[in-house]
Amino acid sequence: MAAIRSRRSSNALMAPHVLVVPYPAQGHMIPLLDLAGHLASRGLRLTVVATPATAALLAPLLTAQSSNGTGKVSALVLPFPSHPALPAGVESARDSPPTLFAALIVAFAGLRGPLGSWARERSDTPDRVAAILADHSCGWAQPLAAELGIPGIVFSPSGVYGSAVLHSLFRRAPRRDDETDDESLVGFPDLPGSPAFPWRQLSLLYRTYKEGDDVSEGVRRNFLWNLEGSAFVSNTFRRLEERYLRAPLADLGLRRVLAVGPVAPEPDGAGERGGETAVSAAELCAWLDRFPEDGSVVYISFGSMAVLQPPHAAALAAALERTGVSFVWAAGPTAPLPDGFEARMASAADRGIVIRGWAPQVAALRHRAVGWFVTHCGWNSVLEAVAAGVAMLTWPMTADQFVNARLLVDELGAAVPVSWGGLKATPDADDVARVLDAAIGVSGGRRRGDVAARAKELAAEAAAAVGEGGDSWRELEELVRELASQPRTIAGSDISI
Known part of the structure; x- marks a missing residue:
């Protein structure tokens, strides 16, 4: 030896x-x-x-x-x-x-x-x-x-x-x-x-x-x-x-x-890179297992660095409640969510959950129930969604995020924009609700199917590349x-x- x-x-x-x-x-x-x-x-x-x-x-x-x-x-x-x-x-x-x-x-x-x-x-x-x-x-x-x-x-x-x-x-x-x-x-x-x-x-x-x-x-x-x-x-x-x-x-x-x-x-189920998660991958996947329909849940995250501005958080929370879309929101420890929103979601556990702290994002995106990702378009998040075959709802804020969003929406056809306003301009809650409903609600139509299909194609291309x-x-x-x-x-x- x-x-x-x-x-x-x-x-x-x-x-x-x-x-x-x-x-x-x-x-x-x-x-x-x-x-x-x-x-x-x-x-x-x-x-x-x-x-x-x-x-x-x-x-x-x-x-x-x-x-x-x-x-x-x-x-x-x-x-x-x-x-x-x-x-x-x-x-x-x-x-x-x-x-x-x-x-x-x-x-x-x-x-x-x-x-x-x-x-x-x-x-x-x-x-x-x-x-x-x-x-x-x-x-x-x-x-x-x-x-x-x-x-x-x-x-x-x-x-x-x-x-x-x-x-x-x-x-x-x-x-x-x-x-x-x-x-x-x-x-x-x-x-x-x-x-x-x-x-x-x-x-x-x-x-x-x-x-x-x-x-x-x-x-x-x-x-x-x-x-x-x-x-x-x-x-x-x-x-x-x-x-x-x-x-x-x-x-x-x-x-x-x-x-x-x-x-x-490739994810091995052992945890997430970057730190200890507030909710384990196993716990989150067990919650997602409750949804029989594939692609029926929206995953939401604005990255490890960004702190969502109060008006943006309020518009998104209101849109989620108005549409009734099921969701997982990785809000981080300091995101300023509207008063009472988390309590209302906790009382209706089959509707949505808010994760305070580091979230098992890869596990969420790889779960069959998650079909859409509301994202700031940070490049790591983009690649994780691409590898998982999850279509994106883009909401860029700063840095390279607008460039990434343009690539996804205009060139690749694998995403739908939520807002181009960035940090200063807040979309109306009704506009956010329309995007959510068009993506995952009953009115999704052909565009929803085309974008989701393109996301699956990109996942296959990513797997082939590596x-x-x-x-x-x-x-x-x-x-x-x-x-x-x-x-x-x-x-x-x-x-x-």
């Missing part, structure tokens, strides 16, 4: 060593950690960077690698860098209000120096870093890779379309003709179809950009650095965003994009080959593995 362990340790040390740099936000970290698991299972050795506030999110990946005996993933926990623009104690997007997201990106760049020192200490050892794989909000990792003379690869937790729009904003720096007009259209001439979006639907990171401001310029520099990387890796698949993957995009620096998603592992020989499977193998072919220095000699 000792000899077997020794050989395994030696082989692990010879494997190409990749430094993985996630951004400290749950929606960014989870898909990159999922990708890290795939890379480790294919023979790469990974060191994943974390801070004390995010280290717990690495536990499932480290446990999985330890239990299967490979031991190819390790954690490098570093103190979160201080920055004058960031209050003490703020170390992740979860404990940072949206107004501080820009400062968080700039502060996190303070890890560049410590990581550079850590990598250089290993440059003439078998532990040499062969490449850096970093989240697109950690653009500083790209010049670090260049300094070390190794490839730097950008991971996009968004789709290709959403990532291209974000990078286009900082690359071209478009402005409004009228600085007071939030409906002023901003075009993206270098993207297929030359789309345009109202100013209010653009990322807050860009809308708050101020030329000459240190933090703003730091954020812009962050995304421009990504355009100097070796390639982009995106958590998407070709049939989902084929239009944006046919040719290199100027807005992504004409870099190659490897579409490797969905990277999330299956052996599928598009995403092949591009993941290509990524592994590229990382594994980098020269490594051992005992003073360059070798290729």
Whole structure:
């Protein structure tokens, strides 16, 4: 047994060593950690960077690698860098209000120096870093890779379309003709179809950009650095965003994009990634089992970060009560639901349930009774719904969510819009009720069937993409080959593995 362990340790040390740099936000970290698991299972050795506030999110990946005996993933926990623009104690997007997201990106760049020192200490050892794989909000990792003379690869937790729009904003720096007009259209001439979006639907990171401001310029520099990387890796698949993957995009620096998603592992019933759920998957599925008709329940969630504004919550609650639609609402611990709403739902347990805290979303979406998903269109939620074959009712609020919603509604036909108003404009409760009733009520008609059928088609295409020989499977193998072919220095000699 000792000899077997020794050989395994030696082989692990010879494997190409990749430094993985996630951004400290749950929606960014989870898909990159999922990708890290795939890379480790294919023979790469990974060191994943974390801070004390995010280290717990690495536990499932480290446990999985330890239990299967490979031991190819390790954690490098570093103190979160201080920055004058960031209050003490703020170390992740979860404990940072949206107004501080820009400062968080700039502060996190303070890890560049410590990581550079850590990598250089290993440059003439078998532990040499062969490449850096970093989240697109950690653009500083790209010049670090260049300094070390190794490839730097950008991971996009968004789709290709959403990532291209974000990078286009900082690359071209478009402005409004009228600085007071939030409906002023901003075009993206270098993207297929030359789309345009109202100013209010653009990322807050860009809308708050101020030329000459240190933090703003730091954020812009962050995304421009990504355009100097070796390639982009995106958590998407070709049939989902084929239009944006046919040719290199100027807005992504004409870099190659490897579409490797969905990277999330198949659900195994053991729980949800991201934290302990307020309701177990088994408990929620038992409640959903009461509904004999497939697709008769609406699942509602606006993500782990968003706090629904009181008027939005009131409109949705009123629409649910007026239509009588059965639902599961993952409202989070602080969502401001109307007075008495939860009590009324609790007294009619066969109508709907409200979950306060982290919800077993994957289990809900995979249950046969759930047919529609009211979503903010965060990319992780989009992919989970796509993989489950659940049609979406889109209600984007900020970030890349409007881009994702446009893709789902206008291009893929797998969703129906609830509202395009975002955070500032609240739809009338009657309008929300009409959308709910048209989706899942008796008046759904042909459109409901077409959208639901398209969602099922996308699920089949996603499964085919990640299956052996599928598009995403092949591009993941290509990524592994590229990382594994980098020269490594051992005992003073360059070798290729």
